[in-house]
């Protein structure tokens with residue numbers, strides 16, 4: 001199979017104060033997120049002038065990957081400009097007939113994988129004679145992803161010597177969504193199990209035997225249960241246990257976007273300061289040259305059919321064609337609570 005382009009598919013974020021509310025409406029349309037939560041998240045964005053770092057980070061990552069590929073790279077988002085529908089129309093006009101898709105999420109699950117398939121499907125439906133789109137696999141267990149986080153943990157931990165607790169964090173999702181993650185035959189929970197596995201791989205590479213896996217950025221109505229504990233609550237628990245320093249590794253993300261710079265670098269860091277806890281935060285892979293290499297490797301692996309370089313026993317999943325699920329009923333969207 002040959003491909004004419006790579007589509008870099010991401011979440012999108014606002015680029016000025018007037019973008020914030022319409023962006024949030026796009027993200028939460030039909031998802032039962034209470035308006036009070038939206039007001040709160042709007043304040044987080046406005047705290048940074050209404051600009052999320054995510055689009056600039058994606059553009060920088062694309063600039064780093066382009067020289068490693070012999071394909072043009074296009075950038076499209078789910079929730080904000082450049083919207084993937086528009087990007088796909090441009091690709092079609094440029095003569096692209098078949099493209100690979102790199103989603104900026106390493107994991108399975110509805111929000112982290114299947115929703116990007118829905119984006120592919122929606123974009124193709126919006127473009128007559130749309131190019132064929134083949135999404136690259138999940139990469140949470142790729143050695144380059146793990147190495148990059150392991151080095152980032154080591155440098156964040158430098159001020160503390162060996163005296164720190166390592167805490168991994170990923171975006172929380174509703175328990176029902178996690179239970180539905182992966183093909184039903186696998187028993188669900190593919191998202192939280194992959195997060196646990198990636199954390200184990202990074203911790204073992206760093207040589208840390210004991211660590212925690214916690215969650216962040218919970219949304220949705222309070223009566224709906226989500227993955228817990230929350231990172232900020234967990235700092236209290238660690239403090240009460242006599243922990244002196246914490247190194248937080250945002251294993252669930254590929255770049256320092258708003259969920260990282262607000263929920264970790266602002267909220268969690270402030271709480272740590274109140275408690276007198278030393279606090280370090282490991283960098284995400286986006287700024288590491290190995291991230292560009294990772295993308296180039298995923299492309300090469302797909303094109304050549306070479307065996308997947310991966311460190312876990314999880315099946316290589318998430319490679320989908322035109323947004324069709326990679327296995328029947330894989331990572332079904334959770335049923336949304338009525339509002």
Ligand SMILES: CC1=C(CCC(=O)O)c2cc3nc(cc4[nH]c(cc5[nH]c(cc1n2)c(C)c5CCC(=O)O)c(CCC(=O)O)c4C)C(CCC(=O)O)=C3C
Nearest residue numbers: 011013027031041052054105111112171173219257258259
């Ligand atoms: C698993 C997961 C990832 C990781 C996988 C991936 O990276 O794709 C992720 C990433 C991100 N989430 C982001 C932002 C938001 N997520 C929200 C809401 C939600 N996220 C969810 C899950 C995830 N989200 C869920 C289950 C919801 C509830 C509503 C729904 O069921 O969809 C909301 C609504 C307001 C609120 O927080 O309540 C916002 C603004 C940004 C961009 C940050 C920026 O602008 O820099 C990024 C990268």
Ligand SMILES: [Fe+2]
Nearest residue numbers: 111171217259
């Ligand atoms: Fe999110």
